[in-house]
Amino acid sequence: MINKSVSNALEAIREVKSGMTIAVGGFGLCGIPENLIAALMAKDLKELTCISNNAGVDDFGLGLLLQRRQIKKMIASYVGENAEFERQMLSGELEVELVPQGTLATRLMAGGYGLPVVYTPAGVGTEVAEGKEVRTFKFHGVEKEYLMEYAFEPDFALVKAWKGDRTGNLIYRGTAQNFNHAMAMCGKITIAEVEELVEPGVLDPNFIHTPGVYVHRIFQGENYEKRIEQRTFRPKE
Numbered sequence: 001m002i003n004k005s006v007s008n009a010l011e012a013i014r015e016v017k018s019g020m021t022i023a024v025g026g027f028g029l030c031g032i033p034e035n036l037i038a039a040l041m042a043k044d045l046k047e048l049t050c051i052s053n054n055a056g057v058d059d060f061g062l063g064l065l066l067q068r069r070q071i072k073k074m075i076a077s078y079v080g081e082n083a084e085f086e087r088q089m090l091s092g093e094l095e096v097e098l099v100p101q102g103t104l105a106t107r108l109m110a111g112g113y114g115l116p117v118v119y120t121p122a123g124v125g126t127e128v129a130e131g132k133e134v135r136t137f138k139f140h141g142v143e144k145e146y147l148m149e150y151a152f153e154p155d156f157a158l159v160k161a162w163k164g165d166r167t168g169n170l171i172y173r174g175t176a177q178n179f180n181h182a183m184a185m186c187g188k189i190t191i192a193e194v195e196e197l198v199e200p201g202v203l204d205p206n207f208i209h210t211p212g213v214y215v216h217r218i219f220q221g222e223n224y225e226k227r228i229e230q231r232t233f234r235p236k237e
Contacts, residue, residue: 001200004218005166009039012191012217016040016156019072021049023108023152024062025159025183028054028080029229031176032061033160035193035221040065049073051152053104053179054080060227066094075152077101081229100128103149105182110151112185112214119146157187160221161210164194165201168215169208177209184210193221 006012013036016022022040026032040048041064048071055074056063063082065071073095079086088094099107100122110118119137123129124145133148159180162173170192172180184190192210197220 001167003166004168004212004215005197006217006219008219009035009193009221010042012036012193012219013039013043013156013158015189016043016045018046018048020045020155021051021153023154023157023183023187024050024052025157025180026052026061027175027178029056029061029227030174031160031172031178031180032056033158033191033193033221034061034224035219036158036160036191037061037064040070041068044068044070046070047072049075051075051104051108051154051183053101054078055082055085057081057227057229058084060225069093073097075099075104077104098128103128105179107149107152108179108182108186110186111153112182115151117148117150119148121146123147152186154187155189157183157185157190159184159190159192159210161192161194163196163198163203164192164215164218165198165203165212166218167200168192168210168212168218169200169203169205170194170210170212170215170218171203171207172209181210184214187214187216189216190214191216192218194218195221195224 075097161170163171
């Protein structure tokens with residue numbers, strides 16, 4: 001058994017340096033690696049390229065790194081509720097690559113599968129296709145154009161799970177599954193923070209979402225805020 005556990009987030013990201021490419025899990029504010037983001041802030045790393053579905057909000061999640069000008073380029077599918085992200089993108093301060101959400105997930109998984117490229121019809125004939133190879137394939141009897149997209153190869157992937165064991169097996173909860181597993185697959189080094197770290201054999205293998213083979217370091221996080229992006233209330237009757 002390989003014990004992949006480390007004591008905290010700062011120890012886990014000890015090899016992360018300025019200028020690297022980092023994939024960050026989560027969907028909106030759900031399932032984001034809060035402790036690892038705080039550790040990136042503490043190290044004051046600069047010129048980062050971040051791959052994530054979106055960039056949090058102004059004062060939470062990756063929005064905190066944007067506020068501190070730690071991110072050079074953002075690869076995402078959604079600007080979302082982050083006004084600072086929008087401002088930096090429109091002003092030209094931040095380099096932004098917007099990717100269709102399904103393409104984003106597929107390019108992440110391709111990195112985990114060892115596939116250098118994938119072909120997708122999404123984006124053909126739009127700005128997304130500018131400068132990219134387009135090929136024609138016949139699939140299910142229909143001939144159409146497909147856009148060639150390269151797999152993501154981030155230096156590090158940072159993910160957050162509900163439970164994990166010391167060998168790196170992970171279980172997500174609810175919407176937190178979105179993008180965390182795909183991010184975990186593609187990192188050259190994948191770091192997981194979990195709410196509960198258990199011994200090997202405790203987790204039911206039938207419920208493991210990410211096998212430990214994809215995870216290189218794991219630790220138990222603390223002080224989770226789990227902020228809700230948009231609170232919705234039912235009207236009083």
